[in-house]
Amino acid sequence: MALRITRNPSPRSDAERAEILAAPGFGRYFTDHMVRIDWTAADGWGDVEVMPYGPLTLDPATAALHYGQEIFEGLKAYRQPDGSVATFRPEANARRFQRSAQRLAMAELPTELFVESLQALAEIDRAWVPDDPAESLYFRPFMIATEVGLGVNSPSSSYTYLLIASPAGAYFKGGVKPVKVWLSTEYTRAAPGGTGEAKCAGNYAAAFVAQAHATSQGCDQVVWLDAAEHRWVEEMGGMNLYFVYGSGSSARIVTPSLTGTLLPGVTRDSLLTLAGDLGITAEEGKISTDEWREGNASGALTEVFACGTAAVITPVGSVKSATDEWTVGDGTPGPITMQLREHLLGLQTGTKPDPHSWMHKLV
Structure with a gap:
């Protein structure tokens, strides 16, 4: 060729x-x-x-x-x-x-x-x-x-x-700003056996109505839940989600497991490794909307962030649903979120070491 x-x-x-x-x-x-x-x-x-x-x-x-x-x-x-x-x-x-x-x-x-x-x-x-x-x-x-x-x-x-x-350009003008998200129970992004893990145009076309609904509720982004019970968190718009439990040296992060209905994000996958490099335990698992709300209320769940190519890492500051509304932590970008964001961006821009040889020189 x-x-x-x-x-x-x-x-x-x-x-x-x-x-x-x-x-x-x-x-x-x-x-x-x-x-x-x-x-x-x-x-x-x-x-x-x-x-x-x-x-x-x-x-x-x-x-x-x-x-x-x-x-x-x-x-x-x-x-x-x-x-x-x-x-x-x-x-x-x-x-x-x-x-x-x-x-x-x-x-x-x-x-x-x-x-x-x-x-x-x-x-x-x-x-x-x-x-x-x-x-x-x-x-x-x-x-x-x-x-x-x-x-x-x-x-x-x-x-x-x-x-x-x-x-x-820089995704965030004037600094990183937490987003407010809407838990969608009216619409479903993907079902088992469907095209949820494929990055295809139809998935995004079908998401516009839910995003418009989220906007009408005063939210920046929609959070998709599972198709069967509408209670298990899957992903946010075109980004994967991470949940931070604890703080400091005892912090651990959890992202919803890949079930065939979630997009397997490259940034998501990278953070599972980079977190370990920073001494942060990283896991895949299931998180329900009840666990999210109750974890924030008790303080066990300290931060939430989304990740993807466009915005790299986006903090989630507050959550709204048809029946409830709550704040994540104190509503500001958390220290674990910002630590991971700074480390990933440093690696990508060449100011931090690349121990996994992830950067590929083009020219």
Whole structure:
């Protein structure tokens, strides 16, 4: 498989790019290029093509538009102290992308092609990686079914993998702020045997109504509960959750176990290891909404935070449901939450050691 590069004939000027990087936001601006790799049942994966960022041309009967065969990933590249650009655990994202493809009966992109696409785009659009350690270049790899036709007897016979990138500013302006969450009993994100552990477009489309309901209740995010009893905590919006018991040297953190209905977050998995590096006991288990409320009331449960690629670690300050409302700790970001956040960000930006060799140099 060859690497083919077609440079954008009209890239952003240095001045335009500098203006964007001064206040990039999140997902608002995109770099000058993108990557495309096509797959067909007859020929398998084709060449890695770097091309100008631009619109796609799709037939109205393209399978992805009708039957939802679309998966995606999200990961970041960070400017390192020596000026190089590195990303965090890309092989883990590649493996999850493959698992999502399996669940939706799509072609599986090999890990080496996934990583090669990141390297190719980082090389040509290196100037788009912010210098500020609080900022990053967000990669969005995704894949769509491209067979034309409305038959539903079998999966698509062709797929297109695409990679785009967007400079991302600091997620929290003015400091890390705890969020207020809504416990959703009206809607269910995923059920056993469904697509909960796949990172597919339909999961997010189905979540918008619950997020809108949470917003109408004065909350920032929705917390999903299990489909059967609506009492076991699963995850928050597009992020995994952690619960902190105790404090100081006796603190331990617990995250809901993966049951097939939760997204297996790369940040979630990383924190299970990093917590141990810091002397914090980390476990997987089951947490009910009653345990959450009662644990906060008794003081046994001291902090709660969510974790994911976009915000890294987000403290949860208060909780609201149809029947109750309570504060987590004193409502401010807790010390364990902030310790883990600082350590993870330091590792990603190259200011702390990387004992597990998780950072992958791109350029």
